[in-house]
Amino acid sequence: MRRHPFLLFIVLLAVVIQLAGCYHKKTPSSFRLSDSIQEAQISRRIAAGGDSILKQKDSTDDKWDGITDKVDSLSFRVKHHYSPGYNFVVTSDSLMLLRQQPEEAVNGMRTDSFAVKKGKEIVVADVRILPYDKQDSVWIKIATEDYAFGWIHEGRLLKQVAPADPxxxxxxxxxxxxxxxxxxxxxxxxxxxxxxxxxxxxxxxxxxxxxxxxxxxxxxxxxxxxxxxxxxxxxxxxxxxxxxxxxxxxxxxxxxxxxxxxxxxxxxxxxxxxxxxxxxxxxxxxxxxxxxxxxxxxxxxxxxxxxxxxxxxxxxxxxxxxxxxxxxxxxxxxxxxxxxxxxxxxxxxxxxxxxxxxxxxx
Incomplete structure (x- = not known):
């Protein structure tokens, strides 16, 4: 039977279009990581005592009296293309995160940091804008797979990570x-x-x-x-x-x-x-x-x-x-x-x- 390469091309095109149309992105690991982090935060607040779970901010955040712009999550998502809950994978040898609040680092106070190794998945937990930070006004709070939390400048973060999507x-x-x-x-x-x-x-x-x-x-x-x-x-x-x-x-x-x-x-x-x-x-x-x-x-x-x-x-x-x-x-x-x-x-x-x-x- 004689072959018809053009007919083969048409058939393959139709099959691939059908497969592409049925594509649905699934990120179960991302949801598990985010959910686990939420559970860890709730557990910590309960352990800290009583009604603290009803508070919307940590006590460490409430002690700061400086200027911090409130982040509009929708406008931030449109401009930066990601928002809290978004998952990244570390691509550099290590990602250094600040344990303390970003205001402490900006004001020259003593701070400590820890490293997240290459290949580890992380999730954006919070975003904070510090207009007076001349280096980078956008600070990103990161949660790791080990339920550790730390802050980092957005510019440094994006150079050392990639979205978790394949x-x-x-x-x-x-x-x-x-x-x-x-x-x-x-x-x-x-x-x-x-x-x-x-x-x-x-x-x-x-x-x-x-x-x-x-x-x-x-x-x-x-x-x-x-x-x-x-x-x-x-x-x-x-x-x-x-x-x-x-x-x-x-x-x-x-x-x-x-x-x-x-x-x-x-x-x-x-x-x-x-x-x-x-x-x-x-x-x-x-x-x-x-x-x-x-x-x-x-x-x-x-x-x-x-x-x-x-x-x-x-x-x-x-x-x-x-x-x-x-x-x-x-x-x-x-x-x-x-x-x-x-x-x-x-x-x-x-x-x-x-x-x-x-x-x-x-």
Whole structure:
């Protein structure tokens, strides 16, 4: 039975859209941590004696007579994209928290601190605004898994943590500067090695000595387009991307327009990658298919790095247009080669002398 790759692509697209639409973010560990912290606070107040559980503030807070702005939780959530009850994971080696009240640190009083180790989950317990703090007016109260409480400046906190959601952690990992440098070095080495090997054995390579399939070209273009669009959102709509970072979703139809387009490109990338692997496996032998897919992965990695970085400096836009034109021009030119040499079997654009072996084809 003859295969229909385009039909396969349509079926995969429909399946993925259904799965994306059914995605529901579950964070049971976050709720357990928050609930446990509330229980711990109640237990402490009961142990402290009698009616203290009815008080809305701790006695340590009531003793302060300085200036402290009351936080509007809704406006804080809109501006900062998180609020009390939000869960983070520590990504630095350690996160230092102040045991005392932030007013004591701002006024130069003696304070003590403790460390939260890397990988530990923490939750935002409270927010306090100190307008007279010249370093950072926003202080965040953190509760740990061990029911310990401490304060830290928001600026320091956000540099050392990532949202507990797996999608947010994935985004954080791929936004890491050290990882980007590592990818650049690995990509240069991989492309150099594969180009040498492919040219030596006259093997197949996307954009150069490509196979008779549109999917590899489309995949490389989609990767470049996604990388450029990703950088554009960060450049022109940073708050939109920040909101997505703190509250991600796999559903491409539950986000603002820019994020909708980006998520559709990401899902399209995944679907086209599956279709590409299927087509390559059908058209090439095992060893050749592995080499071709390795070369395609290296090209996609270079596209991601080049366009995600250069778009931030506006160079990526004309380069993207030129790349799309080149990729489709090469594919259309190659796909029009409907003749094959009777001697070596290479594809030819027209009849006549074969440019590969010199044989005459009538």
């Amino acid at each position: 999608i947010s952690q994935f985004i954080s990992t791929f936004s890491n500067v050290h990882l980007l440098i590592f990818l650049i070095v690995i990509s240069i080495i991989a492309v150099g090695y594969l180009a040498r090997k492919i040219l030596k054995h006259n093997a197949k390579l996307v954009h150069f000595n490509d196979i008779n399939s549109f999917y590899p070209t489309l995949l490389a273009v989609i990767v470049a387009l996604s990388a450029s669009f990703y950088a554009s959102i960060q450049l022109f709509a940073p708050e939109t991307w920040r909101e997505f970072y703190f509250h991600p979703s796999l559903n491409p139809f539950s986000q603002p327009l820019l994020l909708n387009i980006f998520l559709v490109l990401v899902w399209a990338m995944l679907i086209i990658a599956i279709a590409t692997i299927d087509d390559v496996r059908r058209l090439l032998k095992s060893g050749e298919a592995l080499l071709y897919l390795s070369g395609l992965a290296a090209v996609c990695a270079v596209n991601y790095i080049v366009f995600s970085v250069l778009t931030l400096y506006y160079i990526g836009y004309p380069l993207l247009m030129a790349y799309i034109y080149y990729a489709f021009h090469v594919y259309i030119h190659k796909s029009s080669e409907t003749y094959y040499c009777g001697n070596c079997g290479k594809r030819l654009h027209r009849k006549g002398r074969c440019p590969y072996c010199g044989a005459i084809n009538e």
